[in-house]
Amino acid sequence: MAQYYDIDDILAEEELVPAIFKEAANGVGLFDSSDDTNKVEPGSKVELPFWLASELHLRQAVSINVPPCFNKKTRDEIGADAAHVDLRGRCTYFYELGCKIAPLVGDKTIGSVLLCAFRTRYKEVLIKAHTVAVTVAPKFLTLLTKEETKLYVAAQSSIAAFKKWRMGGPRFQKASVLGRKRKPIE
Numbered sequence: 001m002a003q004y005y006d007i008d009d010i011l012a013e014e015e016l017v018p019a020i021f022k023e024a025a026n027g028v029g030l031f032d033s034s035d036d037t038n039k040v041e042p043g044s045k046v047e048l049p050f051w052l053a054s055e056l057h058l059r060q061a062v063s064i065n066v067p068p069c070f071n072k073k074t075r076d077e078i079g080a081d082a083a084h085v086d087l088r089g090r091c092t093y094f095y096e097l098g099c100k101i102a103p104l105v106g107d108k109t110i111g112s113v114l115l116c117a118f119r120t121r122y123k124e125v126l127i128k129a130h131t132v133a134v135t136v137a138p139k140f141l142t143l144l145t146k147e148e149t150k151l152y153v154a155a156q157s158s159i160a161a162f163k164k165w166r167m168g169g170p171r172f173q174k175a176s177v178l179g180r181k182r183k184p185i186e
Contacts, residue, residue, distance in 0.1 A: 008146055012093035013051040017101065019062040020045050050097065057104055064104050069094060075113050082120035087145045094145045121148060129155035 003009045026039045040046065048056070056062040068074075069091035077085045087094045095114055102110040121144075128140055129152045141149060 008093070009096070011146075012096035012100070013054075014049050015067070015091060015093060015097050016047040017050050017053050017067045017097075018045060018065040019048045019053045019056070020065065021062050023061055025061065050100065054100070054104060064101065066105050066107055066110070067091070067097065067101065070098065070101075070107075070110055070113065075109070078113055078117045078120075082117045083124040084143070085117070086143050087117070087121075087148075088143060092146050095147050122151065125151050126155050128152070130159050 021040050021042055021044045024039060024042055048062070053062060053064050057064050069087075074085070074090060091097055095118060098110050098114045102108075102114075125144065125148050128137075132140060141152065144152060
């Protein structure tokens with residue numbers, strides 16, 4: 001875990017990733033619903049939370065496959081027009097999971113897909129945050145990942161602060177430090 005107390009990091013690591021057990025494991029039958037016994041056989045395909053899959057991968061107990069949110073169809077859609085792909089529907093923490101899973105699955109193209117998507121969508125998010133009417137915004141927000149939603153909110157608060165300043169808000173603010181006098185040293 002990169003940031004222990006960050007709720008978004010915790011939730012990103014809860015995303016399910018496909019894994020294949022390399023070894024038999026006892027007491028973990030709940031991962032494989034096709035079997036009534038309390039063990040998983042080698043070669044069993046299961047979906048595990050990322051935090052567990054990464055730990056088991058480090059211990060060479062499972063191999064992790066590329067999650068469905070990074071499949072060829074998604075990559076093709078991002079390559080065609082990343083701004084209009086519903087990434088939230090595929091994975092709420094698309095960028096965070098992509099950065100964490102790329103080194104584990106050995107797929108070198110995930111990084112370029114993330115970069116391409118973020119570059120295109122970043123511009124779109126900022127444009128929409130500055131120009132979209134309040135009635136259209138909820139529909140647009142349903143397509144954004146958690147990271148993009150944070151960018152959208154930050155951009156909107158930025159433009160609101162700018163408009164407030166422009167309309168005659170306080171131009172200069174006196175620093176609180178300047179009002180205090182230092183006591184003379186005797």
